[in-house]
Amino acid sequence: MRIGVITFPGSLDDRDAQRAVRIAGATPVALWHGDHDLQDVDAVILPGGFAYGDYLRAGAIASFAPIMSEVVDAAGRGVPVLGICNGFQMLAEARLVPGAHTRNAHQQFIRRDQKMRVENAGTSWTTAFETGDEIVIPMKNADGRFVADAETLARIEGEGQVVFRYLDVNPNGSLNDIAGVSNLAGNVVGLMPHPEHATEPGFGPDTPAAMSSGTDGLKFFESVIGAFVTA
Amino acid sequence: MPVIVVEVMPKAELLDPQGKAVAGALARLGKNQFSSVRIGKRFEVTVDGQVDDALLAEVRELAEDMFSNSVIEDVVSVTVTETAPTA
Numbered sequence: 001m002r003i004g005v006i007t008f009p010g011s012l013d014d015r016d017a018q019r020a021v022r023i024a025g026a027t028p029v030a031l032w033h034g035d036h037d038l039q040d041v042d043a044v045i046l047p048g049g050f051a052y053g054d055y056l057r058a059g060a061i062a063s064f065a066p067i068m069s070e071v072v073d074a075a076g077r078g079v080p081v082l083g084i085c086n087g088f089q090m091l092a093e094a095r096l097v098p099g100a101h102t103r104n105a106h107q108q109f110i111r112r113d114q115k116m117r118v119e120n121a122g123t124s125w126t127t128a129f130e131t132g133d134e135i136v137i138p139m140k141n142a143d144g145r146f147v148a149d150a151e152t153l154a155r156i157e158g159e160g161q162v163v164f165r166y167l168d169v170n171p172n173g174s175l176n177d178i179a180g181v182s183n184l185a186g187n188v189v190g191l192m193p194h195p196e197h198a199t200e201p202g203f204g205p206d207t208p209a210a211m212s213s214g215t216d217g218l219k220f221f222e223s224v225i226g227a228f229v230t231a
Numbered sequence: 232m233p234v235i236v237v238e239v240m241p242k243a244e245l246l247d248p249q250g251k252a253v254a255g256a257l258a259r260l261g262k263n264q265f266s267s268v269r270i271g272k273r274f275e276v277t278v279d280g281q282v283d284d285a286l287l288a289e290v291r292e293l294a295e296d297m298f299s300n301s302v303i304e305d306v307v308s309v310t311v312t313e314t315a316p317t318a
Contacts, residue, residue, distance in 0.1 A: 057300055064297065093300065100302035102241070107248040147245060147303060173246070 004041035012049035020196035024221030046087025059089030080124035088190030099148035105173025113205035128219035135216035139193035146174035240271035
């Protein structure tokens with residue numbers, strides 16, 4: 001399986017996402033924001049960082065990048081798309097997932113190993129989980145506060161589009177403790193925490209078993225690979 | 232050259248952390264006559280040529296689709312001003 005990772009000017013975690021794809025057993029394909037070509041990849045990842053300096057709004061200018069028209073088309077065809085942190089902001093700005101992001105409620109950049117609950121194990125990126133699983137994934141952002149109007153919130157809660165919810169601490173003031181959402185079809189998922197940073201023992205969050213041993217992020221990639229292999 | 236000015240504000244019902252931080256600073260300075268501050272954005276778009284209705288309509292559309300995000304912001308005004316050409 002070939003999974004594309006799009007690099008934008010200001011992307012930071014594109015290499016980490018490629019590495020996570022490789023660790024999970026698929027082939028990473030480097031894609032470029034300025035191209036109109038997804039190189040026939042089977043899934044797409046929009047990585048974290050500060051694309052285009054996050055000027056205007058986080059992810060806003062990136063959502064108008066040339067390759068985004070291909071991403072929108074692919075998402076419409078059911079190709080799995082994962083937006084991580086800045087990539088989640090791009091998905092929201094491109095209206096591929098509901099809601100939007102504002103500055104964290106406490107006005108500070110935050111970095112922590114974040115506990116979340118998997119609220120929907122039926123999306124393209126969560127089938128390796130069970131609904132209700134509690135996982136720990138690193139997060140780091142300044143504009144991570146998920147917001148949507150009351151009607152949208154009620155709709156996405158009802159449709160199972162809330163995929164991840166923060167546990168213990170709401171790190172940024174996100175409404176309903178929402179950490180990640182999907183589109184209605186479930187092939188497009190965005191979340192603020194970084195699963196690619198929890199895929200290799202020794203480089204992940206601490207667990208009760210050992211320091212830096214958390215690999216809960218691996219299942220995101222295994223989910224999409226598993227669905228491809230059995231398809 | 233004509234300049235089209237677009238002003239965008241965070242939606243009234245949303246928390247504006249930047250405005251809140253400034254309001255907090257005002258209170259610490261003893262300026263207690265102010266109850267809140269909200270911070271928005273002003274875009275000055277310099278036009279190469281004349282502003283007609285079609286161009287203004289295009290900027291209004293850009294204001295809604297690009298300069299603002301309707302989930303969190305409102306376009307509060309789109310106006311045309313004239314400025315002296317810069318040297």
